[in-house]
Amino acid sequence: MTQMSEKQSTKDADMTDGETQDFVTFTIAGQLFGIPVLQVQDVLSSYQITRIPLAPPEIAGSLNLRGRVVTAVDVRIRLGLEPRAEGAESMSIVAETEGELYSLMVDSVGEVLPLLTGNHDRNPPTLDAKLRAYSDGIYRLDDGLLVVLDVKRLLDYGHKSAA
């Protein structure tokens, strides 16, 4: 949490009562998620993807983004949700972690929202274990809740067994 407020956007907060941070929002299975905008490199809608045999099921494949190899991860499967319906549209958010690019496949990408840090909450302890492991807290919005996805933890396969 403290780490997040440090990374706040330089943009002046247009709200008077507190600091804001910008998030790229997206939905997976109807749930609203967010990733700090500074971590996002790109948003892709469709692209050619190469399957990677023998990879974990959530690895959708790899793709070429301006000459760099990007590994596509299906966030739905990573979170242990049902796979996307056959033929359903998906979008991707490209984020960099530890020098490697990953493309996070989500259902749809929304707008960038400035969120008041005051509206941030810890994960409720009752949250699904997988979601809790990859989430960095919840934001209370007027029309719902937004789960902050921690990209680094989401892609940290070193602790696969622990997660």
Added chain:
Amino acid sequence: MDDLLSEFLTETNEGLAVLDVELVKLEQNPNDVELLSSIFRLMHTIKGTCGFLGLPRLESVAHAGENIMDKFRSGDLVVTPGGVSLILECLDQIRVLLVTLEQTESEPEGEDTDLIARLNAAAEAGGGSNDEASAEDLEAAFAAASVAAPTEDTPAEAPAAAEPVAEAEAAPAETVEPKKVEEPKPEPEPKKAAATPAPAAKSEESSVANQTIRVHVDLLENLMTMVSELVLTRNQLLQILRGQKDSEFAAPLQRLNHVVSELQEGVMKTRMQPIGNAWAKLPRIIRDLSIELGKKIDLVMKGADTELDRQVLELIKDPLTHIVRNSADHGLETTEGRIEAGKPEVGKVILEAFHEGGHIIIRISDDGRGLAAEKIKKKVIDNGLATEAELETMTEQQIQRFIFKPGFSTAAVVTSVSGRGVGMDVVRTNIEKIGGTIDLSSVEGKGTTLTIKIPLTLAIVSALIVACAGERFAIPQISVLELVRAASNSDNTIERINGTPVLRLRNRLLPLVSLRTLMHLDTPAEPTKIDVATDQVDAPEAEAGAGAGAEAEAEVKAEVKAEVAVTPAPAEAAEKSADDQFIVVTQVGNYTFGLIVDRVFDTEEIVVKPVARILRDIQMFSGNTILGDGSVVMILDPNGIAAATGEVELAEDVDDAATERHATRAGEAVSMLVFRAVEEAPKAVPLNLVARLEEIDLTKVETSDGQYVVQYRGQIMPLIQMEGAEGLKEKGRQPVLVFADNDRVMGLVVDEIVDIVEDRVKVELKSKRTGYVGSAVIAGRATDIVDVGHYLTNALNDWFGGESTEAFEDANGSRVLLIDDSPFFRNLLSPLLSVAGYDVTAVESAHNALKLCEDGQDFDVIISDIEMPGMNGFELAEAIKNNTRWSDVPLVALSSFATQKDFARGRAVGFLDYVSKSDRETLLNTLHDTLNEVRGAA
């Protein structure tokens, strides 16, 4: 200016800059050994290079500085600010000399006796006294300075006192150094006095060093990325152009096309360099050495055009120079020595570079005297690196490897050429820094070969693009031997042995691997479930038992069986176009196999990019790449595929002797019981696993819990049939192999016992079918080796349920680490141990075992084979006992032959017991006793 010289200037200036920083650090942390070594190495490199370039003045200064550093390093001197200042002063002097060198291409006249004397005095006296040097010290300084240029003494004395007079022409310098006369050199301009350039140094820095600029690799990487992007865009444009006729864009696009191509090439070039660049200095070095040492040396360089990533090249340059220098200096004998030894007068140093299996291999060999084990031993003991007792138990190669340890040198005298024990240490450190390995093999009297293996991560390789199930893959061209098109009506047909595809290729049987199956590109049918309803067909016939007609009947059965076996084979169903497939014949080390793919495209030059971290544990891929059309493909790793498909003799070991030893080992004679069951193909089990051969009366067979059982010696014995067998007949007699495991017995139902053959068994094709270890040629016939452990586990687990370990309560869950290079014995022993209640982990080499140790795994007992390629059992035991967490874990040696000497040696290195491999009973008892002992002691 001479290339060599300008490179030297650039390098030395860099080295000095680093030294400045490090020395200051050292002053703050005088006890940082790492730092000390690093400074010493830098100093050593500078001194060494000066020596070869014929720069005696620089060399003597550097040598004196190095002397002090050596004292610091060995702890004879305490690092004091005074001492550091002195060294810094020495560096400054080197800089001054360098500036003149750059301007005039020769060293300034004059001597640095004062500085050297002070340096030496400090080295002798200890502490950083700046006082005047004694006469002795002066002499020592001259001695040190004159090693490279012995004639220098007298004439050098004069200019020493007269530095301002150094304007004198180059002529005296040439008389001073006879070596230089032979080198064509432009007449140096004698315009500046040696004393004056000091201020100039500040303002001008070094113009040569500025001729090249150093660019961060990241920048090049980015540039390359952008160029790739540009190439893709160009390709798209060209594609569009092709669809349009008479476009006004045609001409400019054509130009763009060319420019982009050149740009791409250029950017690629910035990163790749032929290894020859790193070798450029060597002929000169060898030439100078041969004069200095009075040896005749022939330097042979092969594969100089092998391309290496620039960064990698930079890092191996110094190690290579060191090695070649060492080979010439220490490795080769003097001309007289060679004649005496009956060798050609001219000694040879051979330098080779080539690609192999995704690595770049650099091999430096000489035909000199080789490494003298005795000398090394003595040195090792003198330097306290190991005790005599420890050395006794080491192999020759282990002892030879001591030359890679810091502070080790075999040269009797410390000369200016080498011999401070820094060389090989530097070499190893630098190579390991870039993820490479260095190995050496040496035969005393015959010569030494050093093999450096550097990963190829950044290099450009040529790759064959293939497709399978619609996915494309790249295979490094270097491992591809040939391509074979397999069609059902041609000579090249894929045949199957028990579902394992093979290809007859020029009278050899080539094992095949289906890429489709390997990559799970389809979900293949489970190959083992083939008990199709052939029961009814065969049952009446089979009643005849093992009679005279058995063979004919077995043949009928086998045919039926063969058909059955073929249809559900995994690849068959999926690869319906079986008559039009391609086989990529691939070679890894000495192992050749065929990879079945659907299509073969072109070869392409690819840039290997490492795969994402989360995919790194998939051993089938060595990286990924972006093809010309912009798509990403995975690069197959032939090594990984070979390892995953059963070829386990891929130990990275290239040592011939070890391979030989291994070959004889793998082919040990074993008594095999050959029998027939289910199908015609003969099957075999090791005879010593079989307790008895019995014929049971089928009328006595009962059924219990869905399983055939028979009362046998007052016990209930489960009868197990081979996979795919039909039910038992009602009456008659049935041969049964009885396996006993303490008080548990199991009968394996067979059709006919054929023979007992003592033969060398080498499992050639590893089976994918459960219940089989693999196939081997026994008595001239391809025979399936049955995995007894599989059946034992099946039978006894089913039978005894959860209480299968009652006989060995202590075994319960005890973790056993089994190390054996032979897949045959591994597959044989690990199931046996599992059945006995142990939790078995089997690995094929000592290295893998040590890796487990590093990974933090724990075991209660370790069983190791002795004869293994690479690190053998004794060495492993030593390694474990010496410095791992496992030092308290009991060790049991496993060997097929054990002499009294072996016993003694085994005990000495820490094995508690020595068990014969084929003696299962003793092995289990030994394990039992060992564990009890340890527990009792605890």
